[in-house]
Amino acid sequence: QVQLVQSGAEVKKPGASVKVSCKASGYTFPTYDINWVRQATGQGLEWMGWMNPSSGNAAYAQKFQGRVTMTRNTSIRTAYMELSSLRSEDTAVYYCARRVGAPSAFDIWGQGTLVTVSS
C-alpha cells in the first residue's frame, strides 16, 4: 500500500545536526513532492519546507533557511531532512508528508520521528 516510513528516534546535543529519512513505497516516488512538518510536544503543526523528488529542488520556510536541507535518493525511494545547529527548541516529532495536487494538501504522512535535543 502507499506509505512513508521514517527512521527512528534520535537524541542529539545542542549544536549538532540530525538527518531524518523517509522511505516511500506503493507509488511512483518522483511524482509527488515531499514536505516536512514538525510538532513540538503539545503544540501545533509547523511546516518546514518541501522537496521535489524528480528535480531535487527544494523550498524552505523562512524560519529554517540556512539550517535545513532536504534531499533525496531516487534509487532507494528515500527523502531526507537534515537540520543543523540544533537547539532545545528543535525538540519535536518530525513528519514527512506527500503533497497531492494543491500546495497545502498532504495526503500520506510518515509515522513521525522524535528528535530530542538535550545536553
Add this chain to the structure above:
Amino acid sequence: QSALTQPASVSGSPGQSITISCTGTSSDVGGYNYVSWYQQHPGKAPKLIIYEVTNRPSGVSNRFSGSKSGNTASLTISGLQSEDEADYYCNSYTSSTTLVVFGGGTKLTVL
C-alpha cells in the same frame, strides 16, 4: 503565534454539528482555494480530511465538509461521533516566503 487563527477548543454532543473556523488574510486563505483540514488523534500522524477548501479525499466520511468566505475557512462536522474527538488543523498556501502556513489547532471534545 500561528499564521492562521483557530479556536483553541470546541465541543458538541453526539449527533450534533459543530463548525471550526480558520481565519487568515488575503495573502493566504482569502487569496487562494488551497485550504486543507487535518484530523489528528493523540500520538498519531495527521490525516487529510478536506483539501482545496471543499474536497474530501476518498474514504473520508461525508459528515465532514469545508467552506470559505473571505479570509475565513470553516470545517463542519455533522452527526458528531465519539471517534471525531481529536485535534483539527487547517493549513493554506500563502504568497509570503513561508509558502505553507498552519493554524494553531482546535481540540474537539465530544461530550
